[in-house]
Amino acid sequence: xxxxxxxxxxxxxxxxxxxxxxxxxxxxxxxxxxxxxxxxxxxxxxxxxxxxxxxxxxxxxxxxxxxxxxxxxxxxxxxxxxxxxxxxxxxxxxxxxxxxxxxxxxxxxxxxxxxxxxxxxxxxxxxxxxxxxxxxxxxxxxxxxxxxxxxxxxxxxxxxxxxxxxxxxxxxxxxxxxxxxxxxxxxxxxxxxxxxxxxxxxxxxxxxxxxxxxxxxxxxxxxxxxxxxxx
Amino acid sequence: xxxxxxxxxxxxxxxxxxxxxxxxxxxxxxxxxxxxxxxxxxxxxxxxxxxxxxxxxxxxxxxxxxxxxxxxxxxxxxxxxxxxxxxxxxxxxxxxxxxxxxxxxxxxxxxxxxxxxxxxxxxxxxxxxxxxxxxxxxxxxxxxxxxxxxxxxxxxxxxxxxxxxxxxxxxxxxxxxxxxxxxxxxxxxxxxxxxxxxxxxxxxxxxxxxxxxxxxxxxxxxxxxxxxxxx
DNA sequence: CAAGATAAACTGTGATCACAGATTACAGAT
DNA sequence: ATCTGTAATCTGTGATCACAGTTTATCTTG
Numbered sequence: 001x002x003x004x005x006x007x008x009x010x011x012x013x014x015x016x017x018x019x020x021x022x023x024x025x026x027x028x029x030x031x032x033x034x035x036x037x038x039x040x041x042x043x044x045x046x047x048x049x050x051x052x053x054x055x056x057x058x059x060x061x062x063x064x065x066x067x068x069x070x071x072x073x074x075x076x077x078x079x080x081x082x083x084x085x086x087x088x089x090x091x092x093x094x095x096x097x098x099x100x101x102x103x104x105x106x107x108x109x110x111x112x113x114x115x116x117x118x119x120x121x122x123x124x125x126x127x128x129x130x131x132x133x134x135x136x137x138x139x140x141x142x143x144x145x146x147x148x149x150x151x152x153x154x155x156x157x158x159x160x161x162x163x164x165x166x167x168x169x170x171x172x173x174x175x176x177x178x179x180x181x182x183x184x185x186x187x188x189x190x191x192x193x194x195x196x197x198x199x200x201x202x203x204x205x206x207x208x209x210x211x212x213x214x215x216x217x218x219x220x221x222x223x224x225x226x227x228x229x230x231x
Numbered sequence: 232x233x234x235x236x237x238x239x240x241x242x243x244x245x246x247x248x249x250x251x252x253x254x255x256x257x258x259x260x261x262x263x264x265x266x267x268x269x270x271x272x273x274x275x276x277x278x279x280x281x282x283x284x285x286x287x288x289x290x291x292x293x294x295x296x297x298x299x300x301x302x303x304x305x306x307x308x309x310x311x312x313x314x315x316x317x318x319x320x321x322x323x324x325x326x327x328x329x330x331x332x333x334x335x336x337x338x339x340x341x342x343x344x345x346x347x348x349x350x351x352x353x354x355x356x357x358x359x360x361x362x363x364x365x366x367x368x369x370x371x372x373x374x375x376x377x378x379x380x381x382x383x384x385x386x387x388x389x390x391x392x393x394x395x396x397x398x399x400x401x402x403x404x405x406x407x408x409x410x411x412x413x414x415x416x417x418x419x420x421x422x423x424x425x426x427x428x429x430x431x432x433x434x435x436x437x438x439x440x441x442x443x444x445x446x447x448x449x450x451x452x453x454x455x456x457x458x459x460x461x462x
Numbered sequence: 463c464a465a466g467a468t469a470a471a472c473t474g475t476g477a478t479c480a481c482a483g484a485t486t487a488c489a490g491a492t
Numbered sequence: 493a494t495c496t497g498t499a500a501t502c503t504g505t506g507a508t509c510a511c512a513g514t515t516t517a518t519c520t521t522g
Contacts, residue, residue, distance in 0.1 A: 013304040054505075062296035065293035093388045161395075284504090
């Protein structure tokens with residue numbers, strides 16, 4: 001599931017335990033299965049994953065480096081709790097950067113990119129109408145669609161930045177989604193996705209940027225409206 | 232609870248050896264004192280810094296997570312070598328993101344921010360005219376000015392992203408600068424800095440974005456013109 | 463019953479070791 | 493002199509231990 005978020009390593013060499021731990025933790029974080037404020041003990045994770053402390057330490061270090069985890073001295077790592085101020089800050093940055101990625105995708109997408117995006121859009125729309133309460137799959141397919149678009153921008157640098165941003169907002173966005181599945185039923189996401197797809201198909205960068213910006217903004221407004229964000 | 236007051240001041244707790252190692256390596260990378268392609272052995276660094284392998288491993292993991300270092304399985308970490316394609320990609324992203332940060336700075340800067348930016352601009356300009364061959368200080372003061380501007384945007388998320396970008400381009404930009412000090416004499420940087428300062432002073436986001444974009448683009452064109460980038 | 467002192471358990475940090483894969487150096491053969 | 497196979501060296505990876513600071517539980521005390 002977290003494959004879209006993690007860079008593929010050559011299959012010639014087997015990934016290290018540190019890599020595997022990083023991927024597993026990333027998947028749990030981005031899909032909202034670890035709540036903000038939750039404590040992550042290195043020893044507990046090591047025991048749960050059947051490895052020693054060393055690979056977990058490396059994974060936690062990497063996650064902390066990208067802001068996905070917070071570590072204090074001699075204290076357990078925690079998923080950052082996001083207050084309203086931080087949430088607005090990261091939302092503003094996401095709108096700019098992911099909007100830019102969508103604009104680049106509209107310019108640089110190939111025919112294969114378009115086909116992949118169309119398939120991902122259809123998959124999300126079908127699930128949204130057929131099984132709107134299937135939150136786990138919705139989270140996964142929404143992520144799949146977004147990153148098909150961002151991959152079509154053909155900018156490795158931008159892709160890594162967006163991945164790091166999603167690792168930060170994942171716990172907030174998707175944990176909320178799991179608690180309020182009706183957010184999907186509003187259909188705002190489906191509309192924005194369709195607009196983004198059209199813009200990318202027509203190679204319209206400004207429209208693509210606007211569509212992604214609206215998608216992000218709508219979700220953010222929904223989160224803020226529930227007032228679950230602390231302080 | 233007195234604990235709350237103590238915990239609010241994180242500078243009282245001494246940084247870990249891993250943090251210090253990370254900072255030292257970051258400084259060496261961002262200032263171009265470690266060349267692209269150079270190998271960084273954990274044991275060598277540990278011996279040079281007088282620590283064990285453990286803190287160095289953590290620092291290297293964090294740097295690799297942000298793309299500042301590349302690690303292959305069972306091989307020494309290396310400073311990523313940037314070909315023309317990668318360099319253009321990251322330059323394009325820098326123009327968008329750092330331009331956005333400059334625009335935010337023009338909107339959100341306080342009077343104190345402006346004073347700090349003005350001082351940094353003056354420091355760079357003075358050095359540029361008085362001792363144009365003092366590359367080490369020029370690199371440092373250029374960085375100082377840029378990050379005074381980016382800090383004035385008051386967006387922690389954006390600031391971390393820009394820092395990660397500088398860790399990647401530092402080796403290329405500043406190593407080149409050390410080998411070709413005459414780039415400073417062109418005065419393009421000084422002109423762009425002055426434009427950016429004016430725009431931020433006048434709270435003109437578009438002009439601030441354009442000035443920073445021109446500064447980044449000019450330096451990038453200078454690098455590409457020398458054709459030192461491989462492949 | 464509530465509040466505070468104290469001990470037990472838990473935490474990350476750092477160092478050290480064993481190990482297997484990768485690199486390098488060196489030898490011999492052609 | 494050049495190629496080649498092999499041994500020595502170097503590499504990150506992972507596990508384990510000791511240690512000090514933090515957190516939590518327990519017991520005492522008012």
